Amino acid sequence: xxxxxxxxxxxxxxxxxxxxxxxxxxxxxxxxxxxxxxxxxxxxxxxxxxxxxxxxxxxxxxxxxxxxxxxxxxxxxxxxxxxxxxxxxxxxxxxxxxxxxxxxxxxxxxxxxxxxxxxxxxxxxxxxxxxxxxxxxxxxxxxxxxxxxxxxxxxxxxxxxxxxxxxxxxxxxxxxxxxxxxxxxxxxxxxxxxxxxxxxxxxxxxxxxxxxxxxxxxxxxxxxxxxxxxxxxxxxxxxxxxxxxxxxxxxxxxxxxxxxxxxxxxxxxxxxxxxxxxxxxxxxxxxxxxxxxxxxxxxxxxxxxxxxxxxxxxxxxxxxxxxxxxxxxxxxxxxxxxxxxxxxxxxxxxxxxxxxxxxxxxxxxxxxxxxxxxxxxxxxxxxxxxxxxxxxxxxxxxxxxxxxxxxxxxxxxxxxxxxxxxxxxxxxxxxxxxxxxxxxxxxxxxxxxxxxxxxxxxxxxxxxxxxxxxxxxxxxxxxxxxxxxxxxxxxxxxxxxxxxx
Amino acid sequence: xxxxxxxxxxxxxxxxxxxxxxxxxxxxxxxxxxxxxxxxxxxxxxxxxxxxxxxxxxxxxxxxxxxxxxxxxxxxxxxxxxxxxxxxxxxxxxxxxxxxxxxxxxxxxxxxxxxxxxxxxxxxxxxxxxxxxxxxxxxxxxxxxxxxxxxxxxxxxxxxxxxxxxxxxxxxxxxxxxxxxxxxxxxxxxxxxxxxxxxxxxxxxxxxxxxxxxxxxxxxxxxxxxxxxxxxxxxxxxxxxxxxxxxxxxxxxxxxxxxxxxxxxxxxxxxxxxxxxxxxxxxxxxxxxxxxxxxxxxxxxxxxxxxxxxxxxxxxxxxxxxxxxxxx
Numbered sequence: 001x002x003x004x005x006x007x008x009x010x011x012x013x014x015x016x017x018x019x020x021x022x023x024x025x026x027x028x029x030x031x032x033x034x035x036x037x038x039x040x041x042x043x044x045x046x047x048x049x050x051x052x053x054x055x056x057x058x059x060x061x062x063x064x065x066x067x068x069x070x071x072x073x074x075x076x077x078x079x080x081x082x083x084x085x086x087x088x089x090x091x092x093x094x095x096x097x098x099x100x101x102x103x104x105x106x107x108x109x110x111x112x113x114x115x116x117x118x119x120x121x122x123x124x125x126x127x128x129x130x131x132x133x134x135x136x137x138x139x140x141x142x143x144x145x146x147x148x149x150x151x152x153x154x155x156x157x158x159x160x161x162x163x164x165x166x167x168x169x170x171x172x173x174x175x176x177x178x179x180x181x182x183x184x185x186x187x188x189x190x191x192x193x194x195x196x197x198x199x200x201x202x203x204x205x206x207x208x209x210x211x212x213x214x215x216x217x218x219x220x221x222x223x224x225x226x227x228x229x230x231x232x233x234x235x236x237x238x239x240x241x242x243x244x245x246x247x248x249x250x251x252x253x254x255x256x257x258x259x260x261x262x263x264x265x266x267x268x269x270x271x272x273x274x275x276x277x278x279x280x281x282x283x284x285x286x287x288x289x290x291x292x293x294x295x296x297x298x299x300x301x302x303x304x305x306x307x308x309x310x311x312x313x314x315x316x317x318x319x320x321x322x323x324x325x326x327x328x329x330x331x332x333x334x335x336x337x338x339x340x341x342x343x344x345x346x347x348x349x350x351x352x353x354x355x356x357x358x359x360x361x362x363x364x365x366x367x368x369x370x371x372x373x374x375x376x377x378x379x380x381x382x383x384x385x386x387x388x389x390x391x392x393x394x395x396x397x398x399x400x401x402x403x404x405x406x407x408x409x410x411x412x413x414x415x416x417x418x419x420x421x422x423x424x425x426x427x428x429x430x431x432x433x434x435x436x437x438x439x440x441x442x443x444x445x446x447x448x449x450x451x452x453x454x455x456x457x458x459x460x461x462x463x464x465x466x467x468x469x470x471x472x473x474x475x476x477x478x479x480x481x482x483x484x485x486x487x488x489x490x491x492x493x494x495x496x497x498x499x500x501x
Numbered sequence: 502x503x504x505x506x507x508x509x510x511x512x513x514x515x516x517x518x519x520x521x522x523x524x525x526x527x528x529x530x531x532x533x534x535x536x537x538x539x540x541x542x543x544x545x546x547x548x549x550x551x552x553x554x555x556x557x558x559x560x561x562x563x564x565x566x567x568x569x570x571x572x573x574x575x576x577x578x579x580x581x582x583x584x585x586x587x588x589x590x591x592x593x594x595x596x597x598x599x600x601x602x603x604x605x606x607x608x609x610x611x612x613x614x615x616x617x618x619x620x621x622x623x624x625x626x627x628x629x630x631x632x633x634x635x636x637x638x639x640x641x642x643x644x645x646x647x648x649x650x651x652x653x654x655x656x657x658x659x660x661x662x663x664x665x666x667x668x669x670x671x672x673x674x675x676x677x678x679x680x681x682x683x684x685x686x687x688x689x690x691x692x693x694x695x696x697x698x699x700x701x702x703x704x705x706x707x708x709x710x711x712x713x714x715x716x717x718x719x720x721x722x723x724x725x726x727x728x729x730x731x732x733x734x735x736x737x738x739x740x741x742x743x744x745x746x747x748x749x750x751x752x753x754x755x756x757x758x759x760x761x762x763x764x765x766x767x768x769x770x771x772x773x774x775x776x777x778x779x780x781x782x783x784x785x786x787x788x789x790x791x792x793x794x795x796x797x798x799x800x801x802x803x804x805x806x807x808x809x810x811x812x813x814x815x816x817x818x819x820x821x822x823x824x825x826x827x828x829x
Contacts, residue, residue: 052714076716088714090707092775093700101704102716104697111695141520157715 002062002079002164003027004049004196009058011044013401018044020220022058026165026196031187033207033228034200036217036240036433042200043085043403045217046169049198050082051075062165076102081163085170085200085431086345087154089142096121096138099156124156127186131178148174155183159190166190167198172206173430173459176294184210203460204233216240237434262286264321265453266422268306271315275301276477279315283422283453288444290468291457292493298477299457303424306455307339308332320421333365338420340412342430342459348411349399356381356395358410363417384416385409389439405436412440422453429463441467461493519824523768524780526823530766530816531783534790542797550793552677556670558789559679560585560741564756565763565781566690567733571726572764574705575773576628576635578727580643581734581760582753584620587646588613588738590654593661593748601662614735620646621731622724629723643757650750657749661742669743682740690778702726706773762813763788766820787816 009022019041026032036042047053049060051069059066062078069075075082081102089098097104099121107113121138129136136149145153151174158166172180187197187210201207207214208228215225216239223239266283276298283289291299305312308326316323319335326332329339341347350358356374359381363369378395385392388409392402399410408428415423425444429437444467448454458464464471471483473496481496483489519525539546564581571578592613599605620642627638671678693699701722705712713719741752761771766784769776791812800808 050714072714072716073718082714084711084714088711090704090711090774092707093704097700097704101700101712104700106697110697111692112697112700114695 002196003064004080004165005061006045006048007059007061009045009048009055009060011041011048011053011055017220019048019055021222022048022055022217022220023222024198024215025225026198028164028196029191029194030212031191031197031199031210033211033214034198034217035207035214035236040217040240040433041220042217043169044220046082046167046198046200049075049080049165049167050084051080076161076163079164081158081161081166083154083158083166083168083171085173087150089150089153089157091143092141094138095125095136095140095142095145095153095156098142098153099124099160101157102161120160121156124160128152128156128179128182131176131182148176148179151175152179159186164194165196165198167200169200170431171199172201172203180206204236207236208233240434265319266306266455267318267321268302269316269318271302271305271312271317273301273305273312273314274310276305276474277314278478281472281479283455285451285453286448287470288448288454288456288468290464290471291455291474292461292464292468292471292483293474293480293496297474299474300426301477302474303339303426303455303457306332307337307424309339330365333362333420336421337424338362338415338422339424340408340415340426340428342427344404344407344411349407352398352400354396355392355399355402355410358399359385359414360417362414366418380417381413384413387416388413388443405432408432409436409439412443416447419450419452422455423447425454425456425458427457427459429458429460437463465489465493519768522777523775523824524777524783525768526820527767527780527783527787529823530819531787531790534787534794534816538790538794538797541794545793545797552679554786554789554793555683556677556679556744558785559682560737560744561756561759561763561788562683562686562782562785563733563737563740564753564760565767565785566686566778567730567737568760568764569767569769569776569778569781570702570729570733571635571723572706572761572769572771573699573702573773573776574723574726575709576723576726577639577761577771578624578730579636579639579757580620580624580646581730581737582755582757583643583646583650584617584731584734585738585741585753585756586750587620587650587653588616588735589742589752590650590748590750591616592738592742593659594653596662596665597659601664603664606662606665610739613738614732617731617733617735617738618728619731620734621728624731625724625727628727629720647750647754654748654750657747657751659748661746661748666743666746669740686782690782693778698722698725703774703776706770706775708774759788760785762817766813766816768820768824788813791816 004026006022006024009019011019022041022045024034024045034042034045044053048055049069051071051074054070060069061067067078069078090101093101096118100117105113105116105120118138125132125138132149132152133146136145142150142153151171155171158168172183175183190197199210211228213225213227214231214236216223216236218240262284264282265285269280271279279298279302281289291302293299304310306317306326308328308331311327317326318324324335326335332339350361356377360377363380381395390406390409390413392406399407402410412428429440432440441463444454444456456464456468465488468488471488471493472479473481473483473493475496483492483496535546544550564585567581568578592609595609595612596605599608624639624642627633627642628635669678673681701717704717705719705722709719742748745752763784764776764781765771766787767777767780767782769780791809795805795809795812
């Protein structure tokens, strides 16, 4: 087994320093949590170990010997396997093929040994068989799997390498509780075998459930490494944020109080479609309505159907009292709806394009612009970006150069140049650091205070409890319970989410 | 729990079949075309007519297979026709120069295949290693290869040795030679489906960066795809030489885009990651049957191109509609 350490790793992209002094140490048989806000450099540190980024300075040592990792293949040769946050699966290949892809078992030199491939796949599938859900088998193509099932495939693919050093970059963001617990059982076994595991997550409860040591990284520098048993969440967050004051607002803020008898901006009656049925609710001006419940109970599907991505087959949608049929996102935008997805890669960011172009498409559409002066566009873009405390070098910088949290801020900012009436948030903080989350919810609350109607689906219960005026708990594609006022407790939320699930 | 699960579970019936065998729509179109041909000209389903169809379109089948191997990983090769022309000219000239005997024919064929491999290797280096745009780079190499073909054989017309085309058009044990070739091709393709390289190429076609992150040698895989493409282009040249019995430096020019059309007709996605070589062979046959159909219904010559174009368009639409409905 192997002992990995990184000393003084440094990486700059042009003038931006992604990592100024990265130190990290991974012993055999430990789960080492790496935590830091987005843009802090933890992704860069991981990529250096995974071989996809070459450091400008510093050294990587395995068992005390300096090594150079020239690419993912070289990393694998050194016994390092990586779970990629954005997954590294081939959509049209089967689960078994994906699990075995890095080292396809060979027969006669050139053929795939189907039996062995299947046997290897089954070995890992069997570990998760009872939590993977329906439709999950070695022969299923990845394109037909749900997001959480794909994440399980990526986990199995990483495990199947049998590498002594495993890096998991946010492996649990789409998993439900039983899947996470099973995954942790597997991790504990690997730990007992002497493997070294790097674990990245934004969920504090998971960090404390599985971690042995935690390293906090901030502004490109390793701040501290401590034993999990000798620290606590607030200490870690203090190290991450650097200054303590800003955090209190994120955790303990009282929910925005909505005026009871305000005008209804969005009313949905009997909405039904793929993945949900008979959903009815109203959103008042200035109200934040939360969607809660276990993952994948129809919350996203409802939001996407309101926005016209896959229109509902039944039910009516009223906007400010008038019934509307929305057949496409284009119509939804024209009608004053806005939608922000947690899956920014798929639904939000225009890849490889400058920030300015990423902030302004909605402005173009709503005002039917065809020719503009970049100067005036910049002025319009500046306000929402600064309101969100977006950190970026210039408007011409490609959006991919930003961290996940800052990318999401860009996506949200595009809706704020021309204010929509209703903002639909579909798990908007997925994979975003605590600081960015705090910025985001502060903004959401101030938007509500200015009269916007907001629907918030979040997979993190704490976000809902802290921000939503009312919480609709989804279960099996419909609303099973509505929590208001003092009922909005963690206990009630869990109870409604789990009953009959 | 939710609808997304039922989609995963309900992959049965026609949808599941088309997913497992992406060439099924092509097979249906092929059968319809055969029936139409038989309706208008019963003789067209006879043994002799089918033999003729296969000897004429065997080259396009090979070329479609060649194209498929680069399309698998999301690339394209616009030089397959030029490789075919170059190999055609090279072997015809060599056979003539070496006396036209049996040994000369075999030696020339071997040189032809090596030429195809070399052309494929060059394409692979340019596209996969130097990372030039596949469309533009292979367009450029196609001009290069055509230039070489014109250097080898400036004017069309040098005949292939009698022994060569007699073999190609002949029969062994009462079965036409081309049928043996088709059978051999079928066996080779059936075996190739199980190769690691096929799975790796398809994974690269799905998403090259993710394949790279998975630790696949992406550059080498794309390179091998182009080399395979060169090999099958050379085999296509051997077939066309047998069919036309002569050398022509421009014979393959028009065939390049037919090969792309055959690949798409066969249900392979041009974006990569999905498809089958068998489908491409069917696609080539569809193109052949459309031509003969246009002929059999007695289309006046000035209308033949127009009708043929419309028919290919129709076949493409049918195939894509079926596939899209199934995947929806």
